[in-house]
Amino acid sequence: MSAPPKGFSVSPPDRGSFPLDHWGECTKQMENYIKCIKLTKGINAENCKLLAKAYLKCRMDNQLMDKDDWENLGLPNDD
Template structure:
């Protein structure tokens, strides 16, 4: 018989939560409007999440403002400011025009 717990787990070890991906549920429905806007956008765009980034950003900003998730720079979550996006577009257009 194994010295570990059920399914090979160690009964004495303390669980460690993941760094990202798990955060408190919105039991008080503080960000329902933002969530509904995002889900509505997904449905109307054929579930193309790229088309709904602004709603996703607003939802995450609401969650951070209401302490439903840790506050962090949105650039760490895949959002860039408009100036960065414009520079990226210009770089990509230059590569396409130059054949790179």
């Protein structure tokens, strides 16, 4: 891979931007969350929040996003 052109600076993505899950490591968790949201007609119910937490944990565990505190992500801190 070649170096970026002179004067070009690389910056990390903005908070909330995620690298793509090219290998589908978290696809199952994402699909479960989406099914829950559809079943609840768009309401982020408690059971959906637990599925969102599983999805985000998968992303953190696979370096697809930076690790963060659950409360910063609007999710319960307990397991």
